[in-house]
Amino acid sequence: MSLNQEGVGRIARxxxxxxxxxxxxxxxxxxxxxxxFIARLQAVNTTGIEPMAHAVDVVQRLRPDCITETxxxxxxxxxxxxxxxxxxxxxxxxx
Amino acid sequence: xxxxxxxxxxxxxxxxxLKTQSKIxxxxxxxxxxxxxxQSSAVDIALPGVLPVLNREAVVCxxxxxxxxxxxxxxxxxxxxxxxxYPDLPKGYQISQFEIPVVQGGGLAIRxxxxxxxxxxxxxxxxxxxxxxxxxxxxxxxxxxxxxxGTPLLEIVSEPDMRSSxxxxxxxxxxxxxVQWIGICDGNMQEGSFRCDANVxxxxxxxxxxxxxxxxxxxxxxxxxxxxxDFEVQWQINxxxxxxxxxxxxxxxxxxxxxxxxxxSKEDAHDYxxxxxxxxxxxxxxxxxxxEVKASLPExxxxxxxRFESDYGLSAxxxxxxxxxxxxxxxxxxxxxAAGRENAKLxxxxxxxxxxxxxxxxxMEISAGHAVPLAPTLLAGIIRRITDNTLxxxxxREVFDALWVGEEKDAxxxxxxxxxxxxxxxxAIESVIDEVLATNAKSVEEFHAGKDKAFNxxxxxxxxxxxxxxxxxxxxxxxxxxxxx
Numbered sequence: 386m387s388l389n390q391e392g393v394g395r396i397a398r399x400x401x402x403x404x405x406x407x408x409x410x411x412x413x414x415x416x417x418x419x420x421x422f423i424a425r426l427q428a429v430n431t432t433g434i435e436p437m438a439h440a441v442d443v444v445q446r447l448r449p450d451c452i453t454e455t456x457x458x459x460x461x462x463x464x465x466x467x468x469x470x471x472x473x474x475x476x477x478x479x480x
Numbered sequence: 481x482x483x484x485x486x487x488x489x490x491x492x493x494x495x496x497x498l499k500t501q502s503k504i505x506x507x508x509x510x511x512x513x514x515x516x517x518x519q520s521s522a523v524d525i526a527l528p529g530v531l532p533v534l535n536r537e538a539v540v541c542x543x544x545x546x547x548x549x550x551x552x553x554x555x556x557x558x559x560x561x562x563x564x565x566y567p568d569l570p571k572g573y574q575i576s577q578f579e580i581p582v583v584q585g586g587g588l589a590i591r592x593x594x595x596x597x598x599x600x601x602x603x604x605x606x607x608x609x610x611x612x613x614x615x616x617x618x619x620x621x622x623x624x625x626x627x628x629x630g631t632p633l634l635e636i637v638s639e640p641d642m643r644s645s646x647x648x649x650x651x652x653x654x655x656x657x658x659v660q661w662i663g664i665c666d667g668n669m670q671e672g673s674f675r676c677d678a679n680v681x682x683x684x685x686x687x688x689x690x691x692x693x694x695x696x697x698x699x700x701x702x703x704x705x706x707x708x709x710d711f712e713v714q715w716q717i718n719x720x721x722x723x724x725x726x727x728x729x730x731x732x733x734x735x736x737x738x739x740x741x742x743x744x745s746k747e748d749a750h751d752y753x754x755x756x757x758x759x760x761x762x763x764x765x766x767x768x769x770x771x772e773v774k775a776s777l778p779e780x781x782x783x784x785x786x787r788f789e790s791d792y793g794l795s796a797x798x799x800x801x802x803x804x805x806x807x808x809x810x811x812x813x814x815x816x817x818a819a820g821r822e823n824a825k826l827x828x829x830x831x832x833x834x835x836x837x838x839x840x841x842x843x844m845e846i847s848a849g850h851a852v853p854l855a856p857t858l859l860a861g862i863i864r865r866i867t868d869n870t871l872x873x874x875x876x877r878e879v880f881d882a883l884w885v886g887e888e889k890d891a892x893x894x895x896x897x898x899x900x901x902x903x904x905x906x907x908a909i910e911s912v913i914d915e916v917l918a919t920n921a922k923s924v925e926e927f928h929a930g931k932d933k934a935f936n937x938x939x940x941x942x943x944x945x946x947x948x949x950x951x952x953x954x955x956x957x958x959x960x961x962x963x964x965x
Binding site for chain 2: 450453467469473
């Protein structure tokens with residue numbers, strides 16, 4: 386599997402990344418190198434081996450259902466570009 | 481009119497907000513109605529370097545649900561990232577489950593009228609809710625409140641088993657009752673604790689393949705669900721009959737116009753690029769844990785319904801109605817305990833009839849936090865006075881009304897205060913009958929001439945003479961006996 390320019394453009398769009406024409410070509414090469422590496426991994430015979438969802442074979446630790454967080458809105462909003470009445474403001478989003 | 485008969489196919493996706501104290505991946509409170517962003521921690525607003533830690537109680541809720549619908553509970557399930565950009569989703573992805581959800585399969589019995597049907601479930605998976613966007617109040621800006629971000633949800637996906645809006649609503653109601661019954665969701669639809677999306681398609685009757693579906697988003701009342709599906713079905717049929725193919729789309733229901741309308745969608749909109757979340761390890765659920773949760777579950781509605789039928793001799797319909805909610809069922813059983821189980825049918829009739837009717841009339845329902853004005857023991861007191869013939873049904877309703885508004889402390893007190901004792905002394909009734917017969921010779925004559933109406937008129941006269949206190953059945957019997965001699 387390898388990516389063409391169109392594929393790179395689509396991935397960039399999904400990731401909201403703007404690429405210049407030069408960057409797009411460089412990115413195509415880099416992504417194809419990664420895909421080439423994955424192709425080598427995929428060539429390994431894994432018949433009968435259960436797929437893993439994580440590199441480490443351990444399971445999720447769970448947290449008791451307790452409220453441990455306090456209100457830190459003032460701290461968080463001190464670094465926000467724009468706030469009003471406790472809300473974060475962003476450019477208008479219309480569906 | 482077209483000759484084609486159409487079949488409707490509906491599947492539902494339901495987001496139920498789980499009844500936990502804290503969020504699914506952080507220790508922030510999930511309480512409703514707080515000031516904006518005071519319940520959003522570093523994890524919820526996606527500051528760099530934070531890690532999610534799964535809330536054990538959210539998993540317990542998922543296990544409870546899986547057990548209640550007879551599903552498989554995955555010994556290992558995987559959290560995945562669902563990637564999309566929206567300002568109320570600060571990470572740029574929602575943590576959900578994709579390939580291996582925690583609950584797999586199972587199903588739910590629903591009833592439309594007298595017809596029972598089993599709706600299969602595809603899956604139920606744990607995920608986090610997004611924040612809220614407020615578009616109205618700011619000139620050229622959108623306000624973002626992340627208090628809801630990270631609230632635990634169980635998304636329950638049904639198979640496309642429903643064939644009408646009535647079935648879809650029956651399923652949604654049964655599910656709504658079940659999640660409250662097992663205590664995993666407060667069921668508050670106004671606050672968004674229970675939200676449904678309906679996938680709707682139509683196909684000619686007999687066709688195997690499904691038609692192209694459109695998804696109606698965010699149905700937050702059963703009435704809107706019915707309206708939206710009915711409108712959508714008619715719209716799809718009209719489109720097809722006029723030669724236009726249905727395009728797969730997400731649609732919104734406008735409750736003001738009663739219409740559904742497609743949202744504008746970009747071609748890439750549904751490419752979520754799911755992949756396993758490297759921040760979260762597989763969720764392991766051991767058989768021992770499942771057994772522990774199972775032991776904590778209350779009796780389930782279907783089991784209760786079966787017990788009502790076998791132990792109390794109720795009809796399937798009565799048993800289903802009484803086990804529609806845990807509060808209703810508890811009310812019935814408490815009444816029954818106080819009134820005696822030999823009076824099960826009478827208790828059922830009063831709970832489903834007078835109590836449910838009166839609650840409905842007063843705009844109330846039996847649910848946690850809303851006590852019924854009439855305690856079950858008081859209702860049982862009325863029922864005992866019916867079965868010992870102190871009260872006629874009409875008198876019993878009068879006592880019921882008095883107790884409902886808090887007059888007197890129990891049925892006997894109302895009976896005493898209003899002198900409501902039914903006359904059952906046959907000697908006393910007979911003497912009244914003799915008087916009535918003597919003064920209504922014409923009716924007696926007509927009766928002997930074969931006019932049944934005349935008999936009813938005589939009963940009426942006797943009841944009137946006893947001020948309604950005689951037992952009507954007894955009056956009937958005694959009067960027939962007298963007239964036969």
